[in-house]
Amino acid sequence: MEPPTLAPKSSKTGGGAFFMDKQQYLNNLRHSCAHLLAAAVTELWPDTKPTIGPAIENGFYYDFDFSQSLKRALSEEDLPIIEEKMRQLLPSWDHFEKREVSPEEAKEIFKDNPYKLELIDEIVAKNEPITLYKAGNFEDLCRGGHAESPVTEIGALKLLSIAGAYWRGSEKNKMLTRIYGTCFPTQQELDNYLNQLEEAKKKDHRKIGQDLGLFVFSDLVGKGLPLFTAKGATVRRELERFAVDEEIKRGYQHVITPPLAKVDLYKVSGHYPYYKGTMYPPMKIDEEELILRPMTCPHHFMLYKSQMRSYKDLPLKIAEVAQQFRYEKSGELSGLTRVRVFALTDSHIFCIPNQAKQVILEVLDLIDFANSKLGFVKGQDYRYRLSLGDRKEEKKYYKDDAAWDKAENILREVLTEAKAPFYEAPNEAAFYGPKIDVQIKNVSGKEETAFTVQYDFVLPQRFHLKYIDEDGKEKQPIVIHRSSIGAIERTMAFLIEKYGGAFPVWLSPVQVQIIPIADRHQDYGQKVLEQLKSANIKAEIDKRQESMQAKIRDAQNQKIPYMIIVGDREQNENKIAVRTRAGQDLGVSSIEDFLTRINSEIESKA
């Protein structure tokens, strides 16, 4: 897909020719299209209240209140009708006309639209001018940013879907009807984009997970609770082994703590009030109240406290592949990306405050190393987000402005020093401190937090964590919460989509499929199988009464990296014929040579 290399020159600004960047050009085009959508909708159903309609990454949306105009819900079947209306109106949209009005005029114009009135009040409060833009017969409250000439520039448009969305994004507000759409300068570009969406669907981890038999869900077990098959569990186990082995190499102490605990533990930690909504309710047993743990921090703190710690012991890195339980709202669940039980490669690093920077640098190095082994490319597949607190949100964040400033600066410095590309996100921190999030893009370009590094100056206080310093006095450590490869389930989802199910050999649940050509080759195939298995290769043999071609096809569809074909020739020479899932015929070799090849591939995690 090739967007226009240069945006058209402005001909009406009078300021001479200027060039916009491509994205800005598309944004203007799409924002214009959002106006067009609102025009079409209000023409079809006059009492509809338009609210806001911005351009977004790959298109635009507009939120409407249909409660006064449509006596039914808007449905997908209405989209072609609206689209048709948009196309009818477009020819009369040769330019946008801007005018500035007084608050009184604006309120008069939009007197029937409470949403616009609310926006007007906000603009007035900010002391900004109130501008209206008109194209065709439709005038809307808008701060600008349109195509010069919609009719000549919008070459192709499409409405994509309908969704609910809360007014101003707050679930306390009324739910509006959102219509998503996109537009491009040419039909070709629109078609390419739609194709891209189709391709992304094929790589969806939920589809591939089913096709390759990696995991399933069961209504009876419950939603958000994936069941991993032997194959899926194999992928998972390899990921866990990788994380644990690497962490142990880097000086982490791997521990095991129970997945449930007394509610009191979370009351002491202070998690309870913040996370109550996402915790499973307490189980009463005898005189105790237990909950399934939504996080591991306090368990690790108890291990820390189980003995006296010296400054010489710090930094102390306690790690665990820890199963955690969170009662996510049902509508938020999605495949392996959002589940209700997950295993986090979790760790808590107890350190002296002045060690924090070094500790975090080392954590970032671990994350970069792990990502490179998993195949995630920095800047392409993932980027860093510095998630900050908001001093004004006193309910959301622990109150200690000076500590927040200090912590945020440390994280910012570390990211700068590590030359890690990052952006800052206000109001995304944990309640106990700011954090660095590793944001990974999934196959449809949607970003999710994959791993995090959090700076915590609150919980050590709550738990009275101590160490004995050089001077013999008790002091308080700080804690760095971090995850190396995140929640195994979510990371698996990213990997499935990244590789489209064709995992690198080390992660493949079946690395080699042995294909005997005829029944008489099965014994020899079995011998080869046993040899591979005893060398720890994950191999299977296809003994079905199918043609070799059919077996190859099935192995190929299962994305098995290597197929070993054995027939008369191989049997007589005690060799194997190797084929890759890329369709490459590697010819005949000895089993030993093949083992050397595959083992080095597994070893290097290539």
Next chain:
RNA sequence: GCCGGAGUGGCUCAGUGGUAGAGCAGUACUUUCGUAAAGUACGGGUCGUGGGUUCGAUUCCCACCUCCGGCUCCA
């Protein structure tokens, strides 16, 4: 949780107010094959669950469950 859409054999899907069909997969037999689908036959579904309307419901109505697209939230 909220708004909208959907749920038919293991999978992909067709279909109807008169108790269901195809392809793939499975099983059996025939075939024994040289790098992406051999042939024949057979078995398999209380049409998501529970109510209701009806002489009769998979089909119409209601509730619930699950999934999908969003919103909110998040590892």
